[in-house]
Amino acid sequence: MPKQSARETVQGTQSIDRALSLLTAFSAERPRQRISDLVSTTGLGQSTVSRMVAAMTSMGFIRHDPLSGLYSLGPEVVDLAGIVLNDHPVHAAARQIAQNLAASLGLGVNVAERSGQHLFYLCNFEGKDAPRNSTLIGRGGPLHATALGKALLIDSDRASLESLLGATFDRYTARTITTVDALHQEMAAVADRGYAIENEELALRRACLAAPIRGRGGDVVAAVSVSGPLSAMNLAEREDFLAMVLIEQADQISTALGYVARAATTA
Template sequence: MVARVSARESAGGTQSVERALSLLSAFTEEYPARRVSELVAVTGLGQSTVSRLVGALVALGYLAHDERSGLYSVGPTVITLAGIGLNHTPVHQQSRQAAQSLAGALGLGVNVAERHGSSLFYLCHFEGPSAPRPTTLIGRGGPLHATGMGKALISELPTDEIRALIGSAYARYTPHTIPDLKGLTAVLEEVRQRGYATEIEELAFGRACLAAPIRDRTGHIVAALSVSGPLSAMNLAQRQDELAMTVIEYADQISSGLGYHAKVTGLTG
């Protein structure tokens, strides 16, 4: 959802920056290309202001313009900046090769995500032949309560913090979506006990996911690794234990790369 520019605007350059960013924020997964008239309607800015800023953003490469259709879209400069940010993210650096190898080994989709506030944020996405997708998930968000990765990410948070993150209104994506905090806390207890989370048609019909947490050197959960795909390809009824062991193993490898070392307890002799 794009924030409209407030009536009480700051002065000078800050005002121009806020307006330019509001224009960039108008481009979403649902609306990857827009006309000037749409940008005016979405941002609440005047026609002349939008035209002037759009021209500047095109000149700087932040927007691209199709002369034939008149549509504007995200430009190469934004893609370059996104790549720089992604490539310098520690989790992405440590997980990219492992995720790619896992997708090749299993033939399933493999994702890595962090939590940004009340949603997850995809950092890596690789497709397997059994789980093709028409678009990449990188950069997209997702609900914490209705995904395997989300459950893995919040599995060790206190109940009060989970309540603050998600609130009392749990979005229902399918009849299988967890409906409330009580149901979620029960599921998260199971996630903690077995070390991984599952999701079966909670976000979308016909798809399933299995995810394990990734930890940093402090032991805190900072990301999650998942395998996902159609129900038939995942076949959790028969493959859940096998997939769980594999995903946990790869997640542990990534955690080790981030400096995490699991504590081993027991007697030595």
């Protein structure tokens, strides 16, 4: 079998890098773009972008709207994303539970895992009282300003929090936690309750509760949440009920993943 030359290897790597840069140029904020937009975003030459977009369009990874002239991600990307989700053990264990919970409560129900310094949505279902016009699946979010993020960090000490997130954080509303000391203090309350609360910390007039999901070894591998407008969540009257239901469902997902809770022992 002939050996691949160093030049061929470099050229092949460059082609992959360019193709990936084109795919990742699309985002939730910019789902449709022109060739000129892709040139600006990727820094590639227009002839290169045009050639690669044409090839990727023919393969189904990019879609072209002839009326607007805009390009967007194609069905092959959705197919690959579906393969990833369907092969994910947390998604498999949580999907039906989350869907049923959204239907019974009428609220939004999300499942997410941690990806570096952010959370990553694996499931997203809307109840009748918390409708959305787009899915959160595949999107990220801040750990410090979300109930899901705080549930994912429930076992973290102060040193771990600062190592992961730094000493100060982005502010989204007047209620956002912006320092590691304040987050560490909040995490003590989260650990004591067994669930996290987000009350207008990421977005105004919205609230969320989240509970951790544990894997076979006992580590937190994901979190599940219920969320919606303040009026629908009605935490003043419903927090205890929602938290109880949420923790029960989180435990059910954890059990499906092989987690066995250790019984408390007394001296």
